Amino acid sequence: MSRVYRDGDTVLRGMNAEAFADFQHLAATRFFSAAVERGDIVRTEVVDGVELPDDWAGVLRHERIEVVTYPYEWPFEMLRDAALLQLRLTREAIAEKLITKDASSYNVQFAGTRPVFIDIGSFERLRKAEPWPGYRQFCELFLNPLLVQAIRDVPFQPLLRGSVHGISPVVTADMLGGAGRLTKGVFTHVKLHARAELRYADADKERDVKAELKRAGFGPGLIDAQLKNLEKAIAGLKWDKQRSTWSDYGDRSHYTDRDLDAKDEFVRVTISGAAQTPRLVLDLGANDGRFSRTALAAGASLVVAVDSDDLVVDRLYRDLREEGERRILPLVLDLSDPSPGLGWRSRERLSFVDRVRADLVLCLAVVHHLALTNTVPLDEIVTFLADLGAPIVVEFPHRDDPMASRLLARKREGVFDAYDLPNWDKALERQFKVHDRITLPSGTRTLYRCTPR
């Protein structure tokens, strides 16, 4: 048993005797030090000279992950990369007589675009003739969500957010129906898995199939073959969707170059001109990450780039991965419905707002969507921005802005009369101190630099 807790900015893990013995085995392996060196496993050290409570045998200190994220905030490719990491590490562990006792996608975090395995307590000594204990969880929290999206084009994020346990083999089999028959892994890991689970579920049955399997030589060799099979299945998965509402936004043909340049400059000056350079920037409605990159170039060390369109975020992640740019963390997040607290006591997984504390928030070309598409009142939008607890750069498109008027044209006359510059100014100034404001060259948008009151 081990338990993670935080002491200020330090992440510690207390371990009982058995868990600590497992860790010592892990620390002695070649694969562990190599994986830590590569950045695949979180950097970890034993804390010496602390007084331990009775039932603890040791304490570890982990390197802190700057922004904790959850699988329901990742696009397809991020979950796929996390799955491949889980499988690779488990296979490497088996070769040195260890195994992962679970396989939850929550055990992987992202340092920018790089997946990192954080659950040191998951490694334990391999027991003879035991199956891989993480198999079912791997299917529920990695494989099945990926299959459902790759085969049925059903986004997995709302499903994983709906249950922290993931998608069971039986439910996945029902969702896939006849589709995906030819996709590698579906027959064995979904259909057969679901059927075998129902068939052999009754532990009171006279015939002990588990014991029979063990006696017939179920062992590490077989587990490795199973993991290899899973690796192939995951490696072959692809989400083919190419277009979505926001996927063509990146060309920004609706903007004049002068407006874009002015926005870039405003963001740059906000960051490089700050008394203390903001380290962590949160870019709301990031799309292709243009202003996230501007923020990095101006001196930020990490940008969390969120967008509600999972295809756009998936594309951004793939681009960043290809470029080798690791300082942008792309996430799927709907600002009108951000991740809530979930799981045990609704506190196992923290809400997005409680979890991500940035030094600067960029909110560019977002307000008109929240106000007009999601029909959120202006003062509520400002309250949400204030909840984030950081200085902001925010853009307000006026009523006569081409994009805002396009949204307004579809609305019934009079309903959105409150959407105008004076009302926005009033709402903003109630909760923020405005330090600077400029009107973009097109004359239809205003940019603000402000801090919460």
Added chain:
Amino acid sequence: MLSYLDPGTGGMIAAAFAGGAAGFGVLFRMYGHRVLGLFSKKHRAQAEAARAELAVEDDEDETAPKRASTV
């Protein structure tokens, strides 16, 4: 009663199927033991002895299936 069910066995069967040649060997041996057990006293005795051994191990194992009769 659903909580008393054990999904592990189904997982092992799926693992054996995913395990290619190694998995085939395991399933083949398992059914072999079953068939031989029907005809041979010796095999049956061996199988029972092996099961008894496993039962002891299982008792120390927290992940062993929970039996409804123990509650």
